[in-house]
Amino acid sequence: MAFEFIETSKQSTIGLIELNRPKQYNALNRTMVREIVEALESFDRDEDIRVIVLSGRGNAFSAGADIDEMAYDDTVKLELLNQFADWDRISLIKKPIIGAVQGFVFGGGFELALSCDMLIAAEGTEFSFPEVTLGVMPGAGGTQRLTKLVGRTKALEWIWTGNRIKAKEALQYGVINKIVQREVLMEETLKIASSISNQPPLSIRLIKESVSKAVDYSLYEGMQYERKNFYLLFSSEDQKEGMQAFVEKRKPQFKGR
Ligand code: HXC
Secondary structure, eight states: OOOSSEEEEEETTEEEEEEOOGGGTTOBOHHHHHHHHHHHHHHHHOTTOOEEEEEESSSOSBOOBOHHHHTTOOHHHHHHHOTHHHHHHHTTOOSOEEEEEOSEEETHHHHHHHTSSEEEEETTOEEEOGGGGGTOOOOSSHHHHHHHHHOHHHHHHHHHHOOOEEHHHHHHTTSOSEEEOGGGHHHHHHHHHHHHHTSOHHHHHHHHHHHHHHHHSOHHHHHHHHHHHHHHHTTSHHHHHHHHHHHTTSOOOOOOO
């Protein structure tokens, strides 16, 4: 697939998506968001791909939505555009998405990062919701996802002030999984991606689904959901293989069925 604002490639069982507008710090215009979603969906359907890695070329992951594109929008135009329908499709991706971020992770860029399942950040990465300084507010899930992640108090502080949150603080609040040197950001992310891609894909898939439900469901509903997925895995070949291999004291060969 040919894209204008992103690059995609495959490395073994890992699908790579790179935001490619480095001169504008990967500011997200609407076409670019559409391209990211289409690339995610394409990797999600691709039988050879087990994990997706999302990164940004240059000195920033993304400085947010393209301000030039939306500066003169009005309410009716936004309603008719319904651009967030594209963003909603990200949460339907079944395979793990690991974000590798550096530099500015601002506004819509932060929201895109929060749509990933895991985040690895380079030293010096800064996270921010600067929308308030533009007279608006986050619109692609920022107020919801951040609050569910770090709680109301910190979410309000960060979104009200627009302050830049350093990687260390983001790690402390569970926004990111790990901080690494800039030079090894991709290498370290690929290591994690590849260790996940060696696990049985159906387990990985249903774990993502179940953990995501913990955010929206009550504990009781979430437990029922988890149980169904647990039972479901017992009809997979990989469950037979995984447990048989343990009994036979050998390494399992997972097939994703
Ligand atoms: C459009 C942007 C941009 C953005 C940077 N650029 N961020 N263009 N939209 N969000 C462009 C600049 O216009 C400039 O283009 C080039 O990238 C380099 O940026 P500079 O400002 O010259 O660089 P620097 O001085 O290093 O400052 C970097 C920065 C600053 C701190 C990241 O660019 C900045 O504050 N950007 C805006 C960040 C922001 O407010 N994001 C939230 C957007 S609202 P030229 O052509 O002049 O070289 C949002 C809402 C999401 O995300 C809603 C859901 C979709």
